[in-house]
C-alpha cells in the first residue's frame with residue numbers, strides 16, 4: 001500500500017504539470033478552497049460524531065428556541081460529565097478523557113505538523129511529480145505519552161524512523177520517541193511526554209511463593225499491548241485487558257511489572273559506577289526470599305569490594321566470600337583471589353555431582369527443598385577476571401567460571417554477576433550470559449556489546465541515561481524487537497536488614513580479613 005499523497009510539490013518549472021492556483025481565475029480558486037474547507041469540516045464532523053452532535057444540538061436550540069436554552073443545555077452536560085468524572089474517574093478517563101485528548105492531539109499537534117515533520121525529517125519520498133508521506137493513522141494519548149500509528153510508504157523501513165526518532169521527538173515536543181513495529185508496513189511511534197520511571201520505586205513486596213521464571217524486580221515501561229495499539233475501549237470490549245498491565249488509554253502511566261527469568265539462565269548486570277547495579281541485585285535477592293527460606297534456592301555470594309554491597313544480607317547466603325580488590329598488600333590480595341578460585345571450584349564440584357545424578361533421568365534440574373537451585377552472586381565480575389594479580393588463581397577462576405556458565409544452567413547452578421565495564425578485555429565470558437541488563441553506561445558502543453547488535457539504534461540509549469535516575473536501564477525481552485526500559489525497585493539498607501534478620505546463620509562465610 002502506498003502512503004497517501006500529502007501534497008504535490010513543484011520541483012522545477014519544466015517539471016510542474018500539476019494544478020496550481022495560478023492557472024485559475026480568482027473566483028474559481030476561491031470556490032476550490034471553500035470546497036476543500038467544507039470537505040475537511042465534514043470529515044472532522046464524521047470523525048467526532050459526539051462533539052458534532054453536541055454542537056449541532058446547542059446551535060439548533062440557540063437559533064430555534066432561545067439562547068438561554070442552549071446555555072442551559074451545555075450547563076447540564078457539564079454537570080453530568082463532572083459528576084461522572086468525580087464518581088467514576090477511571091471509566092470517565094476511558095470513555096471521555098482519553099478519546100477527547102487523543103482527538104485533540106491528533107488534529108492539533110500531529111495532523112497540523114505532519115507534512116513538514118515528515119519532509120524535514122527525511123521520511124517523505126518523491127515519485128514522478130508527487131510527494132509521498134507516511135500516513136498518520138490512529139492517535140491514542142495518555143497523560144504520559146502519545147501512541148501514533150503510522151503506515152510507512154514503499155521502500156521505507158522501521159530503521160528510517162529510528163534514525164529520525166530524535167528529530168521527531170523535538171518536532172512534537174516530546175521527551176523522546178520510540179519506534180515499535182506492529183507488522184508489515186505499519187509501526188507505532190511512541191512519543192513520551194512524561195517519564196513514568198522518573199520516581200524511585202520502593203522495595204517491592206516479597207512474592208510468596210515465588211515464580212523462578214518471573215521474579216519481580218521493578219517496573220517496566222509498557223505503553224501498548226505488544227503487537228498492536230488499541231484504545232482502552234477496544235481492549236475492554238474485547239476482554240483483552242490484562243490485570244498486570246496498565247495500558248495507555250486508561251489514563252494512567254503505561255507501566256507494568258518487570259519480571260525476570262532466573263531459572264535456566266545466567267544474568268549479567270552492567271552499569272557504570274552508581275548506575276544502581278546493587279538495587280537490581282538486591283531486588284533479585286528479595287524476590288527469592290521465600291524460596292531461600294523454603295531451601296529451594298541457595299545463594300553463594302562473592303563480594304570482592306570488601307563486602308560493602310552484600311554483607312548486609314549475609315545471613316541470607318548459604319556461602320559468602322568477600323575480599324578487597326583495592327588491597328595494597330599483594331600477599332593478602334593473592335589469598336583473596338585463591339579463595340575465590342576455591343569457592344568457584346566448589347561450585348564446579350557440585351555441578352559435576354549433579355550431572356552424575358541427573359544423567360539419564362532428567363535434562364533439567366528442578367529445585368526442591370533440600371536440592372536447591374544454586375545462585376552464584378558476584379558483585380564485581382571484573383575483580384574475578386581482569387583485575388586478578390595471581391596467575392594461578394586467574395587460570396583457575398576462568399576455568400571454573402566458563403565451565404559453570406556453559407554447563408551450569410541444566411543442573412541448576414547459575415551465575416548472576418554485576419560488572420561496570422562490559423568490554424571483552426574485562427569480561428571475557430560476557431557472551432555466555434543469555435540474560436543481560438544494561439543500566440547507565442559510559443559510552444554508546446557499550447550498549448550493543450551488552451544488549452546485542454543494533455540495540456542502541458532500536459532505542460536502548462543507556463549512555464544518555466541521567467545520573468539522577470539510578471536503577472534505570474534497558475533489557476531485551478523474548479519476542480519483543482525493541483529494548484524495554486526498566487527500573488529496579490530500591491531496597492534500602494533497612495529493608496535488607498529487616499529481610500535478613502529472619503534467616504538463619506548456618507552458612508559458611510569466608511571472612512578473609514579474619515582468616516588472614
Ligand SMILES: Nc1ncnc2c1ncn2[C@@H]1O[C@H](COP(=O)(O)OP(=O)(O)OP(=O)(O)O)[C@@H](O)[C@H]1O
Nearest residue numbers: 200271273274275276277278279470471488489490
Ligand atoms: N533503583 C534505584 N532507585 C533509586 N535509587 C537508587 C536505585 N539504585 C541505586 N540507587 C541510588 O544510587 C546509589 C548508587 O547505587 P549502587 O551502589 O547500587 O550503584 P552501583 O551500580 O552498584 O555502583 P558501584 O558499581 O560503584 O558499586 C545508591 O546509593 C542509591 O542511593
